[in-house]
Amino acid sequence: MRRLAWLTDVHLNFVTPGHVDTLCRAVRDEGADAVLLGGDIGEAPDVEAQLEGLDARLGLPIYFVLGNHDYYRGSIARVRAGVEALCARSPRLHWLPRSGVVELTPETALVGHDGWADGRFGDYERSDVLLNDYWLIEELSGLDKRDRLLRLNALGDEAAAHFRAVLPEALARSRRVIVLTHVPPFREACWHRGKISDDDWLPHFACRAVGEVLREAMAAHPECEMTVLCGHTHSPGEAQVLPNLRVLTGGAEYGRPEVQRLLTVP
Numbered sequence: 001m002r003r004l005a006w007l008t009d010v011h012l013n014f015v016t017p018g019h020v021d022t023l024c025r026a027v028r029d030e031g032a033d034a035v036l037l038g039g040d041i042g043e044a045p046d047v048e049a050q051l052e053g054l055d056a057r058l059g060l061p062i063y064f065v066l067g068n069h070d071y072y073r074g075s076i077a078r079v080r081a082g083v084e085a086l087c088a089r090s091p092r093l094h095w096l097p098r099s100g101v102v103e104l105t106p107e108t109a110l111v112g113h114d115g116w117a118d119g120r121f122g123d124y125e126r127s128d129v130l131l132n133d134y135w136l137i138e139e140l141s142g143l144d145k146r147d148r149l150l151r152l153n154a155l156g157d158e159a160a161a162h163f164r165a166v167l168p169e170a171l172a173r174s175r176r177v178i179v180l181t182h183v184p185p186f187r188e189a190c191w192h193r194g195k196i197s198d199d200d201w202l203p204h205f206a207c208r209a210v211g212e213v214l215r216e217a218m219a220a221h222p223e224c225e226m227t228v229l230c231g232h233t234h235s236p237g238e239a240q241v242l243p244n245l246r247v248l249t250g251g252a253e254y255g256r257p258e259v260q261r262l263l264t265v266p
Ligand SMILES: [Fe+2]
Pocket: 009, 011, 040, 067, 069, 232, 233, 234, 252
């Protein structure tokens, strides 16, 4: 049995060290023995320091993915390289895209990837939504709308390829699988203020490529159960995508990082 504290979209660059202390105290008060951290931890210049700060305060294994904000004012390639190096020297920090299948208990496996809103849900062509991502992340800035879509597609495909690679092993080994990702992988999990995001926002808020891989895997394994934990929209909700595939989307408010949920895993 494990007790996992799930956090997402903590955006620690917007809070004081005192707030981080309070958040970590809340994790410990829940009696958690590990942390699942779902991305948007900070921004490129501070995300490594934020992870080190959480590690030092918590002294627990932290399994995490990165969110779009973690690449702001930097580049995806450099942030990922820096975070990989940090994890190599910090035995309790685990960036899930490089962790393969994590055996949480004999019954439950954990896999994860950042994911990326891949422009494929909703109506990308008509949408005039422009996220800060498209200026503040090196790989996405300076692109016209068409080239940006191709880049978003490629980032979503990269995440989907990761899940395609790790899920067969996870589902062969464990009856239950937890998937940690930043971006909702299904339209019905893309909550925004109590409703599903509309066609203008969906292209920027959900990752269809990952959803297709997860749905296909669980349709082929009715004997297994999957729980997907995501964030990014800052609006909480639950979606039952298949009888054995449930998605929890975390809520968040800038400046008020909190524990989403304590999960007890058999
Ligand atoms: Fe966020």
